[in-house]
Amino acid sequence: MTKTDSTRAGHIQIRDPFWSEYIRLVREVMVPYQWKAINDLVEGAEPSHAIRNFKIAAGREEGEFYGMVFQDSDVAKWLEAVAYLLETKGDPELEGIADDVIDLVVQAQREDGYMNTYFMLKEPGKEWSDLAECHELYCAGHMIEAATAYYRATGKRKLLDAVCRFADYIDLVFGTEPGKLHGYDGHQEIELALVKLYHATGNEKYLELSRYFLEQRGQQPHFFEQEWEKRGRTLHFPQLSMVHDHEYSQSHLPVREQTSAEGHAVRLVYMCTAMADIAAETKDAGMLAACRKLWDNIVNKRMYITGGIGSMEQGESFTADYDLPADLAYAETCASVGLIFFARRMLQLHRNSEYADVMERALYNTVISGMSLDGTRFFYVNPLEVYPEVLGKNKNYNHVKAERQGWFSCACCPPNVARLLASLGDYMYSAEADTLYAELYIGGRVETVVAGMGVVIEQHSDYVSEGRVRFEVTPEQSAEFTLALRMPGWCDTARLTVDGKHRQLSSGDSDGYIRLTRMWQPGDTVELCFDMPVKRMKGHPLIRQTFSKVALQRGPFVYCLEEADNSARLYQLRLPEESEFILTEAEGVLHGIPMITVSGKRLKSAAAWVEGLYSSDAALASEQAELKFIPYFAWANRGVGEMSVWIEEEAKR
Structure with a gap:
């Protein structure tokens, strides 16, 4: 068990084409807005x-x-x-x-x-x-x-x-x-x-x-x-059975004996975060083993593709392995914030890039989906499919909203997002002996100490749009140490340039990092370019709700269909297997992240439907349709409408 330390946020200045806007929103909009909210000064919002x-x-x-x-x-x-x-x-x-x-x-x-x-x-x-x-x-x-x-x-x-x-x-x-x-x-x-x-x-x-x-x-x-x-x-x-439902609060078993993610999702990941902390501070191998079992169950059997966790509204809870309904998803914003806390602690304990991959997935998708692009409205719940016509009528969807809210009577999520984004520098790097690890590719300047030597790292990042990052390394004097760069799980190939020498990479080391050990000179540069093709992601075959469907992902971003671009009845759309993806500029989406356009189909009734709900001879016809996907985090910023992350895939004939 090895404990690593994150580089303190106070020694990091974020200057990034994507994240600087979020930091500005937290400083200039969210924190002042939330100050007004907790002082009951936001007109029309739930009193605090x-x-x-x-x-x-x-x-x-x-x-x-x-x-x-x-x-x-x-x-x-x-x-x-x-x-x-x-x-x-x-x-x-x-x-x-x-x-x-x-x-x-x-x-x-x-x-x-x-x-x-x-x-x-x-x-x-x-x-x-x-x-x-x-x-x-x-x-x-x-x-x-x-x-x-x-x-x-x-x-x-x-x-x-x-x-x-x-x-x-x-x-x-x-x-x-x-x-x-x-x-x-x-x-x-x-x-x-x-x-x-x-x-x-x-x-x-x-x-x-x-x-x-x-x-x-x-x-x-x-x-x-x-x-x-x-x-x-x-x-x-009384409606929540907190006393008698012991799984709800993870008190059904001693923490060392728990092997599956049960109960209230936020409580579970907060508990796991503390378990990892105690394992690190006390060298408790048994506590670490329990953390790993719970981590494996969450990310391999109970996590949405967006990094959301907690699939049931009742108790804001986990349910069963592979039960991940898109339309009923709870996926509380706070739960993904807590998952990031847990991931960071596990990364400090057990060097493996999979923890940073999950941290990135939750951050770029569910967490920032929890706030509007202007920083003044918020989602508590983050579904992966929304059909507004049933909201307010079908009580199974009472937790789902088609537009973000100004504030909540239970207002845990907005300040949780604010405190995470305000401390984002804490999650970018970690240091271990003579190695500095780059966990998140976010542009900015960091002052840190590696192998006893003061080092300044300037990261220039076009990561979210082009998959490109460049590091300028400036030690106080010539020094040997290791710069370890995470190979993102979504990337199959990358191009590395050090001192003008190029290398093609298909993977990192066994723990997922590209290690560069050398005698560093002030002004040395490293460039990485990660290939960012659009990928058709499929769920595990035991996830019944996504079987035969695909979701699109490019880089760290999961994409979705929205009614604003594709008209209503998104369930009628089909994505043929052979379709090619085109990247186009997306209006209203931040900083050059493209929209994905692809030729697809819309299934419709072949003839006008006769009166009655059901028919034995109602054939379907298809027509060509241009499908447009936007990053999931940006949905619901253009009015109320349908949304879906998953789409049926049509096989070649």
């Missing part, structure tokens, strides 16, 4: 009350708690996104606003360290009585993540000291000792946050508390049922 809850708890205003039981987490995630933005670029005005929020949060904190506006305002005295449902430790975890990020960005300790007091209080409440609660959270989050707090403070107590929460999970007798009996069998969310 998140900031006002803290003002009431701090005694600055009078009123009652409003919102979901986890409303505090929206403030924490907003603060975390702000911290990442400040780390990469100073902004005194934004920092001042964040400092004011931190003052408010700290003022609201109880003397014993406790911090949760729902229980402080609405149910005082009932703290820790409903861990299965009420998200106390989840909210604590998000505030800890915000505090560690803000301390890293600014060096200011006020929020960090506050969450340390809170974590110390939690440590007094929970544990195996007599008199302590032998419990754990219903929604995993505190575990990965405590590892970050350990990194920020060096206090091993927080690492051990994280491990405690993981190890306690799934033990018998079942804690959630014990506390349910103790509080008089009351439920906060």
